[in-house]
Amino acid sequence: MKRFFSALLVLTALLACFSLTGMAEPVEVHGPRPADVSTIISVADVPLITLNNGVQVPQLGLGTQIQSLERDNGAADRELLNNTSHDAVVAALQAGYRHLDTAHGYFNERGVGQGIIDSGMPRAEIWVTSKLWPSEYGEGVTLAAIDAMLERLQLDYLDCIYLHHPAGDYVGAWKDLEKAYRQGKVRALGISNFDNWMDAFNAIVDDMEIKPQIMQIEGHPFAQRLETRTLAEKYGIQVECWYPLGHADDRLLSNDVLSAIAEAHNKSVVQIILRWHMQEGLVAVPGSTNPAHIQENIEIFDFELTDDEMVQIRALDRGEAGRYFNIDYQRMGGFFTTLNE
Ligand SMILES: NC(=O)c1ccc[n+]([C@@H]2O[C@H](COP(=O)([O-])OP(=O)(O)OC[C@H]3O[C@@H](n4cnc5c(N)ncnc54)[C@H](OP(=O)(O)O)[C@@H]3O)[C@@H](O)[C@H]2O)c1
Numbered sequence: 001m002k003r004f005f006s007a008l009l010v011l012t013a014l015l016a017c018f019s020l021t022g023m024a025e026p027v028e029v030h031g032p033r034p035a036d037v038s039t040i041i042s043v044a045d046v047p048l049i050t051l052n053n054g055v056q057v058p059q060l061g062l063g064t065q066i067q068s069l070e071r072d073n074g075a076a077d078r079e080l081l082n083n084t085s086h087d088a089v090v091a092a093l094q095a096g097y098r099h100l101d102t103a104h105g106y107f108n109e110r111g112v113g114q115g116i117i118d119s120g121m122p123r124a125e126i127w128v129t130s131k132l133w134p135s136e137y138g139e140g141v142t143l144a145a146i147d148a149m150l151e152r153l154q155l156d157y158l159d160c161i162y163l164h165h166p167a168g169d170y171v172g173a174w175k176d177l178e179k180a181y182r183q184g185k186v187r188a189l190g191i192s193n194f195d196n197w198m199d200a201f202n203a204i205v206d207d208m209e210i211k212p213q214i215m216q217i218e219g220h221p222f223a224q225r226l227e228t229r230t231l232a233e234k235y236g237i238q239v240e241c242w243y244p245l246g247h248a249d250d251r252l253l254s255n256d257v258l259s260a261i262a263e264a265h266n267k268s269v270v271q272i273i274l275r276w277h278m279q280e281g282l283v284a285v286p287g288s289t290n291p292a293h294i295q296e297n298i299e300i301f302d303f304e305l306t307d308d309e310m311v312q313i314r315a316l317d318r319g320e321a322g323r324y325f326n327i328d329y330q331r332m333g334g335f336f337t338t339l340n341e
Pocket residue numbers: 062063064065066101102164192193216241242243244245246247248270285286287288289290292293294296297
């Protein structure tokens with residue numbers, strides 16, 4: 001009888017284990033995991049947003065892509081790109097930013113990682129995001145790509161890893177992301193540009209064990225993405241905006257409505273746009289390599305847009321027509337070359 005009960009106990013424990021992992025192949029974790037050291041707190045009044053797994057992300061971050069320096073005619077080009085990214089990261093961390101957005105596809109992870117080290121800020125206090133390229137998708141392939149990513153960044157965990165584009169074997173990639181998540185190599189999982197390919201969006205949110213915590217899409221006053229935001233909300237996914245300043249398009253930055261609101265608050269149009277993102281509950285990662293702009297962009301927590309001003313800005317939405325960059329994944333056949341990095 002005693003033997004029967006101990007066998008029953010073992011069986012129950014095994015069943016509990018399987019239900020926790022959803023019958024997935026167990027990933028062994030010994031001792032504290034790399035990400036367990038994270039101690040993100042609000043700095044410079046930047047609010048923290050709690051994701052669907054309880055992890056908190058600073059609502060404003062620095063976008064580090066520098067498209068104008070991405071040409072590659074040799075080592076000097078890459079060095080300039082990485083040095084410029086490095087300096088922007090140091091300036092941002094000194095200004096109080098604790099959220100950095102990079103990607104393998106930006107060719108600057110080494111500069112970003114070195115910037116974190118040279119800033120002297122404790123790594124555990126910073127939210128660091130990077131993105132996997134489609135040529136790195138696939139079970140087995142993606143886990144190795146995550147280790148290579150960590151090496152380029154000189155980190156032992158990331159706060160968020162995105163699948164950069166809905167192309168290739170994103171399902172296989174997600175399975176590896178789930179393993180990395182359980183191993184404590186990443187604290188949150190994200191999908192980027194999956195709003196442009198609903199089959200891929202559904203495959204991840206409906207069928208995978210760990211749902212995305214965050215979703216990166218283009219978002220600014222001319223393209224407010226209401227439909228995608230409603231969809232994300234339904235699944236408890238936080239929306240984060242790329243091109244929050246419309247990539248500095250003059251039509252947006254010199255818009256009359258935004259200029260009048262800026263004047264009323266003695267702020268710049270850029271500050272009004274970013275404040276709008278904050279009040280809409282969106283995470284935003286404005287890009288800049290100019291220390292004065294980096295400082296200006298975080299000085300948005302000492303004023304508030306009125307309800308009427310929010311209504312005026314919401315009226316600037318041009319829907320999909322307001323977007324600056326829209327990839328047609330079906331047309332390009334999911335083709336992404338391997339990165340030379
Ligand atoms: N997931 C994706 O597929 C995807 C795609 C695109 C971008 N992203 C991410 O989103 C980030 C933001 O995108 P982005 O940098 O291309 O566009 P953005 O943030 O909309 O605009 C950046 C531009 O605005 C200028 N700017 C910034 N602050 C300013 C200020 N206070 N006054 C005047 N101009 C200002 C910058 O110039 P200065 O350098 O002179 O300040 C730069 O030219 C990227 O860095 C990247 O991390 C993701």
